[in-house]
Amino acid sequence: xxxxxxxxxxxxxxxxxxxxxxRNSQLRFNLRKATRTIRARRASVVAEAPDWAELRxxxxxxxxxxxxxxxxxxxxxxxxxxxxxxxxxxxxxxxEANRIVAGLVKATGETEVVKVKSxxxxxxxxxxxLREQGITAYETDLAELIVQLGDDRPSHILxxxxxxxxxxxxxIFSEHMSGWGRPAPGDLTDDPAALAEAARxxxxxxxxxxxxxxSGANFAIAETGTMVVLESEGNGRMCLTLPRTLISVVxxxxxxxxxxxxxxxxxxxxRSSTGERxxxxxxxxxGAVEGQEFHLVLLDNGRTRVLADEVGRQTLRCIRCSxxxxxxxxxxxxxxxxxxxxxxxxxxxxxxxxxxxxxxxLDRSLPYASSLCGACYEVCPVAIDIPSVLVELRARAxxxxxxxxxxxxxxxxxxxxxxxxxxxxxxxxxxxLVPRRLPGPLAGWTDTRDLPEVPKESFREWWxxxxxxxx
Amino acid sequence: MRVALFVTCVNDTLFPDxxxxxxxxxxxxxVEADFxxxxxxxxxxxxxxxxxxxxxxxxxxxxxxxxxxxxxxVPSGSCAAMIREQYPKLAGPSxxxxxAVARLVPRTYELTEFLIDVLGVTDVGAYFPHxxxxxxxxxxxxxxxxxxxxxxxxxxxxxxELVPLPGAEECCGFGGTFALKNxxxxxxxCADKARAVxxxxxxxxxxADNSCLMHIGGMLRRQKSGVRVMHLAxxxxxxxxxxxx
Numbered sequence: 161x162x163x164x165x166x167x168x169x170x171x172x173x174x175x176x177x178x179x180x181x182x183r184n185s186q187l188r189f190n191l192r193k194a195t196r197t198i199r200a201r202r203a204s205v206v207a208e209a210p211d212w213a214e215l216r217x218x219x220x221x222x223x224x225x226x227x228x229x230x231x232x233x234x235x236x237x238x239x240x241x242x243x244x245x246x247x248x249x250x251x252x253x254x255x256e257a258n259r260i261v262a263g264l265v266k267a268t269g270e271t272e273v274v275k276v277k278s279x280x281x282x283x284x285x286x287x288x289x290l291r292e293q294g295i296t297a298y299e300t301d302l303a304e305l306i307v308q309l310g311d312d313r314p315s316h317i318l319x320x321x322x323x324x325x326x327x328x329x330x331x332i333f334s335e336h337m338s339g340w341g342r343p344a345p346g347d348l349t350d351d352p353a354a355l356a357e358a359a360r361x362x363x364x365x366x367x368x369x370x371x372x373x374x375s376g377a378n379f380a381i382a383e384t385g386t387m388v389v390l391e392s393e394g395n396g397r398m399c400l401t402l403p404r405t406l407i408s409v410v411x412x413x414x415x416x417x418x419x420x421x422x423x424x425x426x427x428x429x430x431r432s433s434t435g436e437r438x439x440x441x442x443x444x445x446x447g448a449v450e451g452q453e454f455h456l457v458l459l460d461n462g463r464t465r466v467l468a469d470e471v472g473r474q475t476l477r478c479i480r481c482s483x484x485x486x487x488x489x490x491x492x493x494x495x496x497x498x499x500x501x502x503x504x505x506x507x508x509x510x511x512x513x514x515x516x517x518x519x520x521x522l523d524r525s526l527p528y529a530s531s532l533c534g535a536c537y538e539v540c541p542v543a544i545d546i547p548s549v550l551v552e553l554r555a556r557a558x559x560x561x562x563x564x565x566x567x568x569x570x571x572x573x574x575x576x577x578x579x580x581x582x583x584x585x586x587x588x589x590x591x592x593l594v595p596r597r598l599p600g601p602l603a604g605w606t607d608t609r610d611l612p613e614v615p616k617e618s619f620r621e622w623w624x625x626x627x628x629x630x631x
Numbered sequence: 632m633r634v635a636l637f638v639t640c641v642n643d644t645l646f647p648d649x650x651x652x653x654x655x656x657x658x659x660x661x662v663e664a665d666f667x668x669x670x671x672x673x674x675x676x677x678x679x680x681x682x683x684x685x686x687x688x689x690x691x692x693x694x695x696x697x698x699x700x701x702x703x704x705v706p707s708g709s710c711a712a713m714i715r716e717q718y719p720k721l722a723g724p725s726x727x728x729x730x731a732v733a734r735l736v737p738r739t740y741e742l743t744e745f746l747i748d749v750l751g752v753t754d755v756g757a758y759f760p761h762x763x764x765x766x767x768x769x770x771x772x773x774x775x776x777x778x779x780x781x782x783x784x785x786x787x788x789x790x791x792e793l794v795p796l797p798g799a800e801e802c803c804g805f806g807g808t809f810a811l812k813n814x815x816x817x818x819x820x821c822a823d824k825a826r827a828v829x830x831x832x833x834x835x836x837x838x839a840d841n842s843c844l845m846h847i848g849g850m851l852r853r854q855k856s857g858v859r860v861m862h863l864a865x866x867x868x869x870x871x872x873x874x875x876x
Contacts, residue, residue, distance in 0.1 A: 179815040188819075489802045493819045529813065531806025531820070532679055534773035548720075554681030563808075567677060571685040574640065574672040575692070584644050604814025609821070609849030612645050619643040619650035623666050629654050 173525035177498035178490075187323055191495050194322045198486045201435025202539070209431065218424045220543040223477035226415055227467060233382040233415045234458065240385025244447020246454040251409075257459050258289035261374065261407055264455050265295050268405050270372045276389060276396040277301035278376030279317060279480055280409045280459055282502040286374070297374065298340065298366050300395040302359050309336040315496030315504060317482040318433050323495050326350040333358050341366055363395060373399040377410045378479065379425060380456075383418045386446045387456070390429060390439045397443050406445075407455045412463050413476040425479065428541040432481035462515035471552040472514050477542040478507055484536035484546060490529055499526065506536035510549040518557055527553035562601065577620075584618035591616065635700040636664040637693075637739075639710045639841075640672035642862075646841045652868035653706050653742060659868075660750055664704060669696035675713040678721070680808045690721050694731045702738050704745045706864050708839045711741040712774025741771065742864055743780040743839060753783050758871040760790030764833035765863075766824070766847065767799050768840040781839055781863055788866060794831045798823075805846035818850075825850045828858060836860045 181187060206212050226233055238248045251257035265273055273290070275281065275297050287297040287308075299308040306321040307314050310332040314320030321329070330350040337344040337358070342365050344358045375396070379388040387408055389396055400406060416422065430439040448454035467473050485491045485505030496504030500522045501512040509526045518524045527550045530536075536546040559567075573579045591614035597606045605611070617625070625631075634657070638650040657664050674689030693714070697703050705711040715736050722729040746752055765785060771777045785793050804810065804820025811817075824847055828836050836851070838844050841862050848860035 175813050175815065178813060182815050182819045489804065489820050490813070490816050493816050527681075528809065529816075531769070531802050531804060531809045531817070533769035533802035533806070535769075535800075535802070538773060551679060551681070554679070555683045557681055559681060563680075567680065567682045567685060570672075571677060571682070571688065574674075574689055577669050577671050577696075580640065580644070580671050587644070601811055604811045604817075605849070607814065608818040608853060609846065610852040611849065612845050615645065615647050617647060619638050619647035620666075620668070622647055622651060623654075628664075628666060629651065629658070 171520075171522065172500070173521040174498055174500070174529045175525060177500065177522075178494040178529070181494040181498050186325070187495055188493060190323055190325050191492055194319065195486045195492050198319075198435055202432060202483060202486065203435075205431045205435050205437055209427070215424055215427055216541055216543055219428045219479075219541055220477065222416065222421050222424060223479075223542050224474075226417055227413065227473060227476055229417075230412065230415065230467065233417055234412060236382040237380055237385060237415055238458075240382065241447055241454075241456050242385075244385045246385065246447040246456055249455060249457045251457050251459050251461070253461050254284035257284050257409060257457055257461070258286055260457050261286060261409065262290055262293045262295065264405070264407055265290065265372055266293065268372055270295075270370075270405075272296050272298065272370050273372040273374050274298050274300050274366055274370045274399045274403065275304070276373065276375035276399045277304050277320075277391065278374070278409065279502060280376040280411050281374060282314065283411075284409070284459065284461060286409065298370070300363050300366065300399055301391070302356070302393055302395070305359060305363070306332055309333065309340060311336075313497060314502060316485060317480050317503065317505070317507075318485075319482075323497070326352060326355060329355055337362055363398075367395075367398040367402055371403050372405045372407070373403040375400060375406065375408045377408050377414055378429065379416050379422065380410050380414050381417075381419055381422070382415050384446055386419065386444050388422065389443045390426075391441045391443070392434060392439055394441050397441050400443050400445065404451065405453045405455070406448075407457065409457045409459055411459050411461070413467075413478075429479055429481055432479075432483040432539070432541040466511075466514045469514065472510070472549055474544050475507070475510050475514060475549060477544055478511065479542060480507075481541055482507075483539040483541065487535040487539050488530075489533060489535070490531065494529075499529065506530060506546045506550075507544070510544075510546055510553060513553055518553070524557045527551075527557060581618070581620055584620065587614045588616050588618065588621070590614075632662075632701045633699070634662055634664045635697055635703045636666050637670055637673075637697060637703050637705045637710070637714075638666065639705065639707045641842050641845075642706060645845070646862065649706055649841055649862040649864050652862070652864040653704065656755060656864060656868040657704070659870075660746075660752060660755060662750070665700070667696045667700075671696075673710045673713045675710060675717075676807050678713065678717055683721070686717075687721050690718050690732075691728060694718070694728065694735055697735060698731065700738065702740060702745065702749060703735065704740055704742055706742045706839070706862065707841065708741050708768055708771030708775050708777060709842060711739055712770040714739045716774060741775050741777060741839060743777055743784055744775070746784060746867075747780050754787035755784065755867050757788040757867045757869050758790050759788050759866045759869045761834045762792045762794060762832065763835045763837055763866065764794045764796040764828060764831045765799065766796055766803065766828075766836060766838045766843065768838050768843045769802050771839045772800055777839065784863070784867060785837075788869075789871075791866070794833050796831055796833075796836075797827050803843050803847050805843045807842070810846060817846075821846055821850045825854065825856070829856055834859065835866070837863050837866055839863050
């Protein structure tokens, strides 16, 4: 199986990354504040939609139908985009997509591109691939700009700089803006309005002089060939309208059959992601207008393999809203970097190991990065049963030998009630000998928590001795 | 009505007080529960950790042990959810095991469901003069959907002062083997939960799951906080004449 690249190095297992993250109190504070704010906003706008359950079911059903007929809808999309004057390219993996995009940029003779916030281009590591070809990609989403200027990695799907507070952002702008274009003003404060103004001036210059733009798309309508991008800042629309050449890299699962299907998703997505009834900017374009060129790069990069999996394929319904990240108690404590992929949180824990396979220690550890509390499933606008997929992936993972031995021993004891009873009696007799601290992997419990006292008599023994309390 | 108690392996082995409390509480309400001796573990630990074959073997044993009863009472939201939500998936669409699971699932009740939905009682005649807060464990909340049943029962307990737990619906970080495999994150979640409990000023933290209580209680005890953890059944069993234990 080829290794699918997901925009981040995957060297250490999740628990080790997480251990480092939970000890960073600034990160814990930033994340707690940010996720709780978005979580509350989402809850309030979802609560006011009386038909939320029906919308969610409709979203699930439309995506399910589309995925089952993806071959047909993708060809229909290609025909519609081509008929409207666009060019369609097919990319089997990250390397091919990067090669196509770099070739298209080079053909324009330009060496600079502006980018609309896009998960697909991060997934394939497009910026790095373009840099190798002498092309500089400028991120124009405010949060992506912060990440790029700080030579950092995104830690959230929707709010990639969620791990940064405004003091850190002021430092990043002051130090690094000058290296990328118009510098930040010398007297820059950490007032949000001042930070936004510095970014606005910096980006405005960039928009006006760049001839090529690269985007992703939230939705691609097969019926009409229309691309749809939802955003908050208007910077995306600058990229989508000003440059002469527009290249959109879109995962094949982003297709919707008809224009009308947007009715459902334009309600589900903003409420689930930013906690807004409607996002400020929804840009739609069909093919190319006169004087401009439009290229659509349809990206597989492991998706067909996921689609073939009976349990895992529901993962492809994801519309990248990040509601699951914002309610996840694990994500809230670790942040996104611990997941070693551009897709963090609960959705990342099921998407990454499916796209990339479970060859590395990190990817094998991701399905375990959850307490299975179920909060993610509850908020998912397309009803992806994330806990069930996690458990399915766990069943396919290779387990460490000590754990296998422990599980086999427990299974053997539970196989016969007599064995359990004998173990309980032995435990009751030896109860004074249980140490306060346990060795090996069990120390993870006793480092911070006391063990429960072993009772003198199990329930079973009590029942037998007293005839269920009647004696 | 033939009623079986599925006490769960955790309660059987580590928290027999909870099992005794369920037996006595049901007896007080006129129900003589049977304890099928062949029962052991529902298989949730194996299932959730990715050991499906062992989980299926334990599920088959569990289903056989609980056969023939009109109702099965489980003093654990988590183990009740395992039976109701996961057994049908493990059993598949047809065959004798699937048939047995299909008979068992609608007869399986978490304790508070059995009290309110089957027996129709909300006041169980309990007396517990303490300040209590309730943690709605994840599988009670999102697995078997207990809703406000536990709170309804607690509100009727004489002498009990119920204080709300901020963020009660958030996971405590137990998650079975998660507490060992991701010990640092688990402990961080537990620390936040423990602080929320202490902020309420409650003397007792109760829940419908002893596994989560073992986790939070283990940290509260390590911190020498003085807050006790108790299964909901033990509070409901307490009366003016007899203590919980």
